[in-house]
Amino acid sequence: MAEEKKSSGRGQRDLRVRVKTAKGRRLSSTLWLERQLNDPYVQKAQKDGYRGRAAYKILELDDKYRFLVPGARIVDLGCAPGGWLQVAVQRANTLGERKGKKQGTILGVDLQEVDPIPGCEIHVLDFLEDDADLQVKEWLGGKADVVMSDMAASASGHKQTDHLRIMALCEAAAYFAFDVLEEGGTFVAKVLAGGAEHTLMQTLKQKFTKVANVKPPASRSDSSEKFVVATGFRG
Numbered sequence: 249m250a251e252e253k254k255s256s257g258r259g260q261r262d263l264r265v266r267v268k269t270a271k272g273r274r275l276s277s278t279l280w281l282e283r284q285l286n287d288p289y290v291q292k293a294q295k296d297g298y299r300g301r302a303a304y305k306i307l308e309l310d311d312k313y314r315f316l317v318p319g320a321r322i323v324d325l326g327c328a329p330g331g332w333l334q335v336a337v338q339r340a341n342t343l344g345e346r347k348g349k350k351q352g353t354i355l356g357v358d359l360q361e362v363d364p365i366p367g368c369e370i371h372v373l374d375f376l377e378d379d380a381d382l383q384v385k386e387w388l389g390g391k392a393d394v395v396m397s398d399m400a401a402s403a404s405g406h407k408q409t410d411h412l413r414i415m416a417l418c419e420a421a422a423y424f425a426f427d428v429l430e431e432g433g434t435f436v437a438k439v440l441a442g443g444a445e446h447t448l449m450q451t452l453k454q455k456f457t458k459v460a461n462v463k464p465p466a467s468r469s470d471s472s473e474k475f476v477v478a479t480g481f482r483g
Contacts, residue, residue: 303331319350326399327356431483
């Protein structure tokens with residue numbers, strides 16, 4: 249149960265929501281819930297109609313690097329719950345709402361069913377399967393201009409293991425991008441700071457003209473996540 253805690257001395261309210269402990273709920277779960285309830289990006293996502301606060305990460309990255317342009321063909325790997333797709337629909341003009349601008353094409357793939365989003369095509373697919381790249385290019389009607397991924401492996405509770413898992417997933421996404429990207433294309437993916445990303449960054453620098461490692465404002469300050477933005481695929 250959540251409650252607002254009154255401040256002392258001035259008769260004003262402390263607007264931070266405090267979450268009471270509950271039987272059967274772990275402390276970590278209580279702290280996570282409290283953080284969610286007080287997170288301004290979570291509140292903003294609810295107001296703006298996005299499916300999660302992660303939408304603002306791709307918004308901020310695109311504001312800086314401008315890869316979700318009208319007419320772009322975009323693939324979102326591990327697209328659930330769909331926040332990145334919602335942003336891409338607006339920016340790539342897949343619904344044709346921006347008159348005089350090209351209409352883009354967006355394909356989302358995930359291991360699980362994702363509720364439909366107008367303006368994009370969503371499929372259940374394991375991108376690690378053989379010939380998944382061929383299937384994606386068939387659905388897309390050609391190669392992609394952008395491959396993006398906000399995927400994270402299931403947490404084990406062991407920090408070093410989790411780091412290696414997410415980096416392996418990011419590396420697999422990168423090699424998938426090498427197969428489906430058009431020359432000049434962009435790859436955007438979540439990474440974790442901690443050393444294992446060095447080899448991946450070296451590979452990306454060979455394949456793309458520019459590679460940036462950035463932490464958007466929407467990424468929580470206490471998180472080790474960053475995002476790699478690789479532009480100008482060499483083909």
